[in-house]
Amino acid sequence: MSEKNERSEAYLRLMELVEKGLSNDPSSGAIGEWDIADTDEIRTLAQICANELPKKFIDLVGRAKFGFDKQDQRSFANRLQRSIDVEKRFGKPKGFEETNHSDPLIPEFSLTKKDRDRVLKLCSDMRKIILGSSDFDEPHRVLMLNRIAAVEKQAIDKRGKLDIVRGAASDIGETLGKFGKDIKPLTDRVKEVLKITRDATPAYDQIPAPDELKKLPAPENDE
Numbered sequence: 001m002s003e004k005n006e007r008s009e010a011y012l013r014l015m016e017l018v019e020k021g022l023s024n025d026p027s028s029g030a031i032g033e034w035d036i037a038d039t040d041e042i043r044t045l046a047q048i049c050a051n052e053l054p055k056k057f058i059d060l061v062g063r064a065k066f067g068f069d070k071q072d073q074r075s076f077a078n079r080l081q082r083s084i085d086v087e088k089r090f091g092k093p094k095g096f097e098e099t100n101h102s103d104p105l106i107p108e109f110s111l112t113k114k115d116r117d118r119v120l121k122l123c124s125d126m127r128k129i130i131l132g133s134s135d136f137d138e139p140h141r142v143l144m145l146n147r148i149a150a151v152e153k154q155a156i157d158k159r160g161k162l163d164i165v166r167g168a169a170s171d172i173g174e175t176l177g178k179f180g181k182d183i184k185p186l187t188d189r190v191k192e193v194l195k196i197t198r199d200a201t202p203a204y205d206q207i208p209a210p211d212e213l214k215k216l217p218a219p220e221n222d223e
Contacts, residue, residue, distance in 0.1 A: 014045040021077025109200035
C-alpha cells in the first residue's frame with residue numbers, strides 16, 4: 001500500500017472513531033464510548049494525518065486527558081468534528097504555514113516502515129504503562145503523555161527531529177527521578193526508541209553511541 005493510500009485509510013479510520021464518540025448518548029444508553037485502545041489510536045492517527053487535519057484538531061488531541069464519562073466524550077468528539085467542519089467551510093486561518101521544512105542544522109531521521117511501526121508500538125506500550133500507574137500526579141502524567149505523542153509525530157513524519165525524541169526521553173527520565181521511581185519496562189522502551197531514531201539519523205553515522213563514548217579529557221589550564 002502506498003503512503004498516500006495509508007494516510008487516506010488512516011483518515012477514514014480516525015473519522016470512524018470521532019463518529020463513535022459522537023454516538024454517545026447517556027440518556028439512551030447507546031453503546032459507543034471510547035476505551036483506552038480507542039484513545040491510543042486517536043492520538044496516533046491524528047499524528048499520521050497531521051497534514052490533512054486542522055491545527056485545532058491536533059491541539060485538542062494533544063492536550064486531551066480523555067476522560068471516560070460518556071457526556072464528556074461526546075462533547076469532545078463534537079469539538080473535533082466542528083474543527084474539521086469549520087476549516088472545510090472557511091479554509092485555514094490566515095497566516096497558517098506548514099512547518100514541515102528541513103533545517104540542515106537540526107539532526108533528522110527517516111524511519112523504515114518496520115522501524116516506524118516498532119517505535120509506534122513502543123510509544124503505545126509506554127502510554128499504557130503511564131496510564132496504568134498510580135505513582136504520578138496528573139500534571140506529570142499529562143506531560144509524559146504529551147511527550148510520547150510528540151515522539152509519535154516525529155516517527156511518522158518523513159523527517160523526524162532527533163532533538164524532540166531526546167527531549168521527550170529527558171522529560172520522562174526527569175519525572176521518574178522526581179518521583180523516585182525506576183519503572184524498568186518504561187525506561188527500557190524509552191532507550192529502545194532513542195536507539196532506533198539515533199541509528200536512523202545520518203548525522204550520527206560516524207559517531208559512537210553515547211554508552212560507547214570515552215570520557216572527554218579535562219580542559220587544559222591556559223594559565
